[in-house]
Amino acid sequence: MLTLPERFEELFSRYFHRRCLKCSKSPSMPIICMFCGELLCLDDCCNGTRYDPYSNLKHTASEIEHHAESCSSSSGLFVSLTSSMIIVARGGRAAIWGTVYLDAHKEEDRNLKRGKPLYLCQTRLKWLEFDWAEQEWQRVYNWYSLQHQSSFINHIRECHTHH
Numbered sequence: 001m002l003t004l005p006e007r008f009e010e011l012f013s014r015y016f017h018r019r020c021l022k023c024s025k026s027p028s029m030p031i032i033c034m035f036c037g038e039l040l041c042l043d044d045c046c047n048g049t050r051y052d053p054y055s056n057l058k059h060t061a062s063e064i065e066h067h068a069e070s071c072s073s074s075s076g077l078f079v080s081l082t083s084s085m086i087i088v089a090r091g092g093r094a095a096i097w098g099t100v101y102l103d104a105h106k107e108e109d110r111n112l113k114r115g116k117p118l119y120l121c122q123t124r125l126k127w128l129e130f131d132w133a134e135q136e137w138q139r140v141y142n143w144y145s146l147q148h149q150s151s152f153i154n155h156i157r158e159c160h161t162h163h
């Protein structure tokens with residue numbers, strides 16, 4: 001797994017000016033692969049097609065779906081740079097796992113609303129590593145189909161209120 005920096009701010013500034021290698025844009029929903037550290041788009045700009053040998057049909061596949069397949073061969077794990085949320089992607093579906101970054105009072109700052117410095121929580125990180133190792137996602141509910149990734153994007157943005 002990617003070694004996450006102690007402060008979320010560091011992760012943010014490390015990627016802030018980078019562009020996606022595929023569409024060369026600075027993603028509006030930037031997410032980072034937790035295995036190789038590549039910056040990816042959650043938007044539909046990097047969608048491709050995927051052939052399903054079972055149904056003999058081609059369907060649209062998001063960049064994270066494609067990436068998870070080639071990078072981690074099972075579930076993909078990503079960090080959303082705009083919200084600090086961890087995203088699990090598996091079998092054409094995605095869900096929010098939660099965050100591994102907490103403020104000094106060990107509280108979450110979902111979607112970085114309060115703008116407080118966030119620090120890597122080793123306990124949460126252990127939970128995440130455990131879930132990944134077991135491929136058990138019991139902490140995760142609300143799986144969204146990546147065929148309709150805009151509803152998943154809205155789900156991430158739900159608590160994204162600007163002040």
Ligand SMILES: [Zn+2]
Pocket residue numbers: 033034035036037038067071072
């Ligand atoms: Zn990767």
Ligand SMILES: [Zn+2]
Pocket residue numbers: 020021022023039040041045046063
């Ligand atoms: Zn992209």
Ligand SMILES: [Zn+2]
Pocket residue numbers: 020022023024025027041043045046
């Ligand atoms: Zn893109």
